[in-house]
Amino acid sequence: MVKKKIKDEWKITPYEPIGVVAAQSIGEPGTQMTMRAFHYAGMAEQVPTGLPRLIELVDARKTPKQPIMEIHLNKKFAKSEKKAMEVAHRIEYLLLDQVAKVKEDLGEKTIVITINNDEIKYHGISVDNIRSKVRSFFKEKDVRVTSKDNKIKIVFGNKNKLIDIRKVYIKLSKLHLSGVKGIEKAMVIQQNDEYIIFTSGSNISDVREVEGVDTARVFSNDVKEVEKTLGIEAARTVQVQQVKYVMDSQGLYVDVRHIMLLADAMCFDGEITSIGRHGLAGGKPSVFARAAFEETVRHITEAAVTGTVDRLQGVTENILIGQTVPLGTGRVKLKVKL
Amino acid sequence: MNTGVYVNGCLVGYHDNPLELYNQLVASRRKGEITKHANFSYNKTFNSFYINTDRGRARRPYIIVDNGKSRLTQELKDKLNSNEIGWEDLVNMGVIEYLDAEEEEMAYIAQWENELNEKHTHLEVDLISVLGTVGGSLPYPNHNLSSRNAMAASQTKQSLGLYSANYTNYYLSRSYIMYYPQLPLVTTRTYENLKMGNHAAGQNFVVAVLSYEYNTEDAIIINKGALDRGMGRVVMFRTSTAEEKRYPSGQKDKFEIPPPTILGYRSEEAYRYLGSDGIISPEVNVKGGDVLIGKTSPPRFLEEISVFGIIEEKKRESSVTVKSGQVGIVDSVMVTDSLGGNRMVEVRLRDIKVPELGDKFAARSGQKGVIGMILPQEDMPFTKDGIVPDLIVNTHAIPSRMTFGHIIEMMGGKAGSIVGKRIDGSAFVNDNIDDFKKMLKDNGFDEYCEEEMFDPITGRKLRAKIFVGVVYYQRLHHLVSNKIHARSRGPVQLLTRQPTEGRARGGGLRFGEMERDCLIGYGSSMLIKERLLEESDKSTMLVCARCGSIGYFDYTKNKTVCPICGDSNKFYKVEISYAFQLLLDEIISLGVNPKILLEDKA
Incomplete structure (x- = not known):
C-alpha cells in the first residue's frame, strides 16, 4: 500500500470512543430496517437482505442462507455469451436425473435411462458424454451397457441381487455428470461489456480450477468460505462489502469507516469472530463486563474457581463500581503532578 | 350424502334435505313455534347443518323480505309513527328477526328498500346499525378514514361528562363530572335512540381553523374567557377508604387520632383536621400529607410478654392520607360496614379541574390535541360579527389526516346553531352539506363557513379568510395535574439505595443503558460518573x-x-x-x- 499523508483534521481525536460511535451509527439505521424488512414477508425470498442478512453477517454464521458467487471470466471467454455459457455449464453441478429419466425394472433386472434431448441441449452436454460417464460408472461390474439413440439400457447379470440393483439405481440417478460441487445454478449476465457468471451456491477453490475462469476475480458472499480459501484479509474485505451492500440496498447511508471498524473488530483475531456471547462480547477480559452482559453466574463462578483479577480497564466495569470511564475526558491526565 | 345436524356443536342426527330443513325451521321460528334466539345455518363445504341456541353470539336485526316485498309495510310504519306498536311487537309479529354471524351466510340482504328484488331475503333496518354504540355516535364517519374513526371511537371512551346523574351516591376511587355538558349540535340517530344525551360528555366549541403560532404539532389555543365561563370544566372525585380490620390474633384496627407516642407518628399538623372519632369532616380543604382517616393498627408480630406479665401495647400508625401533590376539598364522608362486617369509612375528595396548559381535548373525528396556549379573550382573533372562537386548531391538522367528517361537522354545527336546529350526522344517511350551505347563506353567512377575521393585537384584518365552525369537543381524562412530575432530591430504594421509580413514589426518570451509551460516545466520562454515582447510589x-x-x-x-x-x-x-x-x-x-x-x- 502506498502511504498517504493523512490530514490532521481527518484524524480522530485521541480517546474518542469510536467503537460506541460505530455501533450507534450502524445500530440506529438498523432499527429502521426492522420496520421495513417485514413488509417483504410472504415474498419468495431468495437471498436474505435487510436485517436477517445483517444479523447473519454480524453473527459470522458458518453457513449463510443463500451463498452466491460472482465469477469473472478470462478474456477468451468473457467477450461472447456462447463461450461464457460453456464455462457456466462447466460450473453448474449436474446430476443424471436432471437431464434423463432413470427407470428400473426389477423383473427384467434392467435399468433404462431415457435422456431428455431438450435438457441436454440446454445444459450443453452430449449423449456420448453421458454414455461414457455411465460406462465408467459400471466398470468392473457384471453388467452390459447398450445404447440406442437417446436411450441407455443396463442389463444386470445373474450375480446381482435385486437389492444391489436398487442400490445401484439410487446411486446412478444421482450420477455426477459435470460441474462443481455446491453450485446449484449458474447464470450468465452481461455487465460492462463482459459476460460474467452468477451462481447460487459457493465453492471458491473448485471454481477457480475451472477452465475459463479468471482466478483473480472470483467473488463469494460467504465470508467464512472466503476466510478459509483466501485468508482473513480477503474475508474482511468481503465483510465490509457485504454489510455496505445490505445498508445500500435498504437505502440507508452509513459511513464505510464504521463498517470497516466493525469488520476489523471481527477479524483481528485472525479468524472471523462473531459479535455477541460467543464472540467479541464473550471474549472481553473483564469478569464484570462479561457477567453484566450475559450468563452472569457462569462468569462469576468461573472467576472464583480460577482466581481471576479484574483490572478494571473497560467501560462497563468502571461504571459498575462508580468510577470515571477510561475514555474521552476520563482518560486524559495531568502530566505534571502538583 | 346425508347432512349432519348439529345443535350447539353436538351432532344429533342426519337429514336428507338441509335447505328444506332450513326453510321449515325458519318458518316455525317466525311463527313463534321455536324460540327467537335460535339461529340456523347450512354449510355446504362441511355439509353440516348448525342450530345454535346458546349464549354469546352477536346477533343483528333485519327486516324480513318476502318475494321482494318488505314485511314492514306502510301500514305498519304508520302504526309505528303513532306509537301504536313498538319494536318488540315487530319482532313478535315476525317482521323483524335477529340473525347471528352464521345465519347471515344464508341471507341475501338489501341495503335499501328500493333495491329489493326477488332474490333478497332480508332488508337492513337502518344502515347505521352496522356501527355499534360508540361508532354509531360519531358524526359523518363515512367521510373519514376508517383508522380515524377507530381513533375517534377510542377517544370518545376517554371523554369526561356526566356518567350518571346520581353521582353524589357513588364512591368510585376516581371519577369526573363535567360542569356544563351539552348535547352535540351534530348528532346521530344512534346517539338519539340510545339517549346518550342523558350523559353527554362534551361541549360545542366555536372553532377557527388557523395556524396561530401556539397551536403547532396538534396543540390547540383556547379562549381564557370561555374557560372562565366554565367551558371544559370538570370536577374530579377521589375516594379513600379505610376499614377497621380484624387480625387473627383477635386484635383490630381503631379509628382515632393516633397518640404522639405511637410508632410512625406523623406531625401534629397532619392530624389537625380530624374529629375526635379520627375522621375528617366535610368541606375541609386538604393537601398532600394531610390525614383523612386516623387509624392505628396492632403490631405486626405478637410481642413477647414482658417482665411484668403484661403484653405491652405497641401499636402502629396506619392512617389514610392525601397522596403527595394532591389537593382537594372533602366532599363527603361515609361511615358504613364493610363486606366483612367491620366498620369502614369512605372519604370522597373533590377537586375542580379547570382546563390548563397540556390538557387533552378531542373532536369526534380522531382530531385530538393538547392545550398549547390559553389566550385572554381580548387577544383572540375575532370575526367581523364580533364572534370570538373558543378554540383555534391548526390548519395542518386537516390535509394529511383527511378527516372530512370534521369539516362537515363544523359546517353542520355552525348552520345548526344559526338556524336553531340539531343536525343529523349519522353515517350514510344524514343531513347534507348542501343544506348547510343554504342555511348559512340565508342567514347572511358565507356558504363555505369562511369569515373575515381581525387580529386584536394589531387591529389589522387577517389576510386570509378563516374557516370558522362549531364542533363538539370532548375533554379527555389525560389531565396534566394528574401526571405532572419532577424530582430533585427524593426517596431511594431500600435494597440498592438508588432513586425510586414512578410518579407515585416521587421517583426519578431512568437514565438507561442507551442514554449511558450516548454519553460514552460523546466521551464525557465525568458526566456519566455524576449521573450514575453522585446523583444515584x-x-x-x-x-x-x-x-x-x-x-x-x-x-x-x-x-x-x-x-x-x-x-x-x-x-x-x-x-x-x-x-x-x-x-x-x-x-x-x-x-x-x-x-x-x-x-x-x-
Missing part, C-alpha cells in the same frame, strides 16, 4: 489494607473491623456505587470471597 466502602476484604464500622466498640484480620487495622475509604457493594455481598453469599486490590490513582 454513592457510598463509601472500607477496604482492609492488609487483606483487601470489606470492613465495617462497629458502633458498639467504636472502631473499624475487618472480618478476616480483626480490628486494629488500617483501612482505605473507597467511593463506590452501593450497587457494587451489594454485588460483592451477593457474591460473598454464593460462597466466593472477592477481594479489592487497591493502587494509587495515577
Whole structure:
C-alpha cells in the first residue's frame, strides 16, 4: 500500500470512543430496517437482505442462507455469451436425473435411462458424454451397457441381487455428470461489456480450477468460505462489502469507516469472530463486563474457581463500581503532578 | 350424502334435505313455534347443518323480505309513527328477526328498500346499525378514514361528562363530572335512540381553523374567557377508604387520632383536621400529607410478654392520607360496614379541574390535541360579527389526516346553531352539506363557513379568510395535574439505595443503558460518573489494607473491623456505587470471597 499523508483534521481525536460511535451509527439505521424488512414477508425470498442478512453477517454464521458467487471470466471467454455459457455449464453441478429419466425394472433386472434431448441441449452436454460417464460408472461390474439413440439400457447379470440393483439405481440417478460441487445454478449476465457468471451456491477453490475462469476475480458472499480459501484479509474485505451492500440496498447511508471498524473488530483475531456471547462480547477480559452482559453466574463462578483479577480497564466495569470511564475526558491526565 | 345436524356443536342426527330443513325451521321460528334466539345455518363445504341456541353470539336485526316485498309495510310504519306498536311487537309479529354471524351466510340482504328484488331475503333496518354504540355516535364517519374513526371511537371512551346523574351516591376511587355538558349540535340517530344525551360528555366549541403560532404539532389555543365561563370544566372525585380490620390474633384496627407516642407518628399538623372519632369532616380543604382517616393498627408480630406479665401495647400508625401533590376539598364522608362486617369509612375528595396548559381535548373525528396556549379573550382573533372562537386548531391538522367528517361537522354545527336546529350526522344517511350551505347563506353567512377575521393585537384584518365552525369537543381524562412530575432530591430504594421509580413514589426518570451509551460516545466520562454515582447510589466502602476484604464500622466498640484480620487495622475509604457493594455481598453469599486490590490513582 502506498502511504498517504493523512490530514490532521481527518484524524480522530485521541480517546474518542469510536467503537460506541460505530455501533450507534450502524445500530440506529438498523432499527429502521426492522420496520421495513417485514413488509417483504410472504415474498419468495431468495437471498436474505435487510436485517436477517445483517444479523447473519454480524453473527459470522458458518453457513449463510443463500451463498452466491460472482465469477469473472478470462478474456477468451468473457467477450461472447456462447463461450461464457460453456464455462457456466462447466460450473453448474449436474446430476443424471436432471437431464434423463432413470427407470428400473426389477423383473427384467434392467435399468433404462431415457435422456431428455431438450435438457441436454440446454445444459450443453452430449449423449456420448453421458454414455461414457455411465460406462465408467459400471466398470468392473457384471453388467452390459447398450445404447440406442437417446436411450441407455443396463442389463444386470445373474450375480446381482435385486437389492444391489436398487442400490445401484439410487446411486446412478444421482450420477455426477459435470460441474462443481455446491453450485446449484449458474447464470450468465452481461455487465460492462463482459459476460460474467452468477451462481447460487459457493465453492471458491473448485471454481477457480475451472477452465475459463479468471482466478483473480472470483467473488463469494460467504465470508467464512472466503476466510478459509483466501485468508482473513480477503474475508474482511468481503465483510465490509457485504454489510455496505445490505445498508445500500435498504437505502440507508452509513459511513464505510464504521463498517470497516466493525469488520476489523471481527477479524483481528485472525479468524472471523462473531459479535455477541460467543464472540467479541464473550471474549472481553473483564469478569464484570462479561457477567453484566450475559450468563452472569457462569462468569462469576468461573472467576472464583480460577482466581481471576479484574483490572478494571473497560467501560462497563468502571461504571459498575462508580468510577470515571477510561475514555474521552476520563482518560486524559495531568502530566505534571502538583 | 346425508347432512349432519348439529345443535350447539353436538351432532344429533342426519337429514336428507338441509335447505328444506332450513326453510321449515325458519318458518316455525317466525311463527313463534321455536324460540327467537335460535339461529340456523347450512354449510355446504362441511355439509353440516348448525342450530345454535346458546349464549354469546352477536346477533343483528333485519327486516324480513318476502318475494321482494318488505314485511314492514306502510301500514305498519304508520302504526309505528303513532306509537301504536313498538319494536318488540315487530319482532313478535315476525317482521323483524335477529340473525347471528352464521345465519347471515344464508341471507341475501338489501341495503335499501328500493333495491329489493326477488332474490333478497332480508332488508337492513337502518344502515347505521352496522356501527355499534360508540361508532354509531360519531358524526359523518363515512367521510373519514376508517383508522380515524377507530381513533375517534377510542377517544370518545376517554371523554369526561356526566356518567350518571346520581353521582353524589357513588364512591368510585376516581371519577369526573363535567360542569356544563351539552348535547352535540351534530348528532346521530344512534346517539338519539340510545339517549346518550342523558350523559353527554362534551361541549360545542366555536372553532377557527388557523395556524396561530401556539397551536403547532396538534396543540390547540383556547379562549381564557370561555374557560372562565366554565367551558371544559370538570370536577374530579377521589375516594379513600379505610376499614377497621380484624387480625387473627383477635386484635383490630381503631379509628382515632393516633397518640404522639405511637410508632410512625406523623406531625401534629397532619392530624389537625380530624374529629375526635379520627375522621375528617366535610368541606375541609386538604393537601398532600394531610390525614383523612386516623387509624392505628396492632403490631405486626405478637410481642413477647414482658417482665411484668403484661403484653405491652405497641401499636402502629396506619392512617389514610392525601397522596403527595394532591389537593382537594372533602366532599363527603361515609361511615358504613364493610363486606366483612367491620366498620369502614369512605372519604370522597373533590377537586375542580379547570382546563390548563397540556390538557387533552378531542373532536369526534380522531382530531385530538393538547392545550398549547390559553389566550385572554381580548387577544383572540375575532370575526367581523364580533364572534370570538373558543378554540383555534391548526390548519395542518386537516390535509394529511383527511378527516372530512370534521369539516362537515363544523359546517353542520355552525348552520345548526344559526338556524336553531340539531343536525343529523349519522353515517350514510344524514343531513347534507348542501343544506348547510343554504342555511348559512340565508342567514347572511358565507356558504363555505369562511369569515373575515381581525387580529386584536394589531387591529389589522387577517389576510386570509378563516374557516370558522362549531364542533363538539370532548375533554379527555389525560389531565396534566394528574401526571405532572419532577424530582430533585427524593426517596431511594431500600435494597440498592438508588432513586425510586414512578410518579407515585416521587421517583426519578431512568437514565438507561442507551442514554449511558450516548454519553460514552460523546466521551464525557465525568458526566456519566455524576449521573450514575453522585446523583444515584454513592457510598463509601472500607477496604482492609492488609487483606483487601470489606470492613465495617462497629458502633458498639467504636472502631473499624475487618472480618478476616480483626480490628486494629488500617483501612482505605473507597467511593463506590452501593450497587457494587451489594454485588460483592451477593457474591460473598454464593460462597466466593472477592477481594479489592487497591493502587494509587495515577
